[in-house]
Amino acid sequence: MNKIQATQNLDKVVSQIEGARLRVSDHHIVKLIAVSKYSSTKDIETLYNVGQRAYGENKVQDLKEKMVILDELPLEWHFIGHLQKNKINNLIDAKPTLMHSLDSLELAHELNKKLLAKNRTMKCLLQINCANEESKTGFKEEEAFDAYKSILKDCSAIKLIGVMSIGAHSKERLEIKKSFLSTKKIYEQVKPFGARYCSMGMSSDFELAIECGSNMIRVGSSLFK
Ligand SMILES: *Cc1c(COP(=O)(O)O)cnc(C)c1O
Numbered sequence: 001m002n003k004i005q006a007t008q009n010l011d012k013v014v015s016q017i018e019g020a021r022l023r024v025s026d027h028h029i030v031k032l033i034a035v036s037k038y039s040s041t042k043d044i045e046t047l048y049n050v051g052q053r054a055y056g057e058n059k060v061q062d063l064k065e066k067m068v069i070l071d072e073l074p075l076e077w078h079f080i081g082h083l084q085k086n087k088i089n090n091l092i093d094a095k096p097t098l099m100h101s102l103d104s105l106e107l108a109h110e111l112n113k114k115l116l117a118k119n120r121t122m123k124c125l126l127q128i129n130c131a132n133e134e135s136k137t138g139f140k141e142e143e144a145f146d147a148y149k150s151i152l153k154d155c156s157a158i159k160l161i162g163v164m165s166i167g168a169h170s171k172e173r174l175e176i177k178k179s180f181l182s183t184k185k186i187y188e189q190v191k192p193f194g195a196r197y198c199s200m201g202m203s204s205d206f207e208l209a210i211e212c213g214s215n216m217i218r219v220g221s222s223l224f225k
Contacts, residue, residue: 115158161195199218
């Protein structure tokens, strides 16, 4: 990806975000996370040079390697993948800005224990499996609210600041919209408990996600192509 391509990709996504967020309200601010999981550090650097600072990776090993190589740049790193238990310490040591994918109580307790042992905290989002899909991890719609409160109560090292979900895997816009609206509903329920981020929307559906209330989107293929 050269600089011209990167500029075009970023400009297009940013103007789509702008259009969608203004359809919600001019006070609705959306944060863009560039998902770099299929991209080289060279492409990340190119995109940084045209104005993109926050990146997301779904594997702890890749996150660590890219962080080390790009250490000189003031980047923000997000972890967006399923976290295996044996990778917890590695993720803690990487100090991500935000972990989007807290997807079970078991993981929450294990992560909390390891954070406490290192005298550290981690900002996290609760992942919701909003379309109830077998292929996805995360809390079911009906368990999410109680899980959110129980992690707040029992896991003092986890700073829970919102929710995340992946839209329904469907070609039907209505199905996808339904799944976003169900996540938004849970986000509204946990706002009084300190939630600030509703992370939903990817390349194929981020405008719809924003219109449904997302304020953080994770976009890969539209930025890196
Ligand atoms: C890969 C990935 C994305 C980005 O997907 P694109 O379709 O490339 O925009 C967003 N969120 C998660 C959790 C991902 O794994």
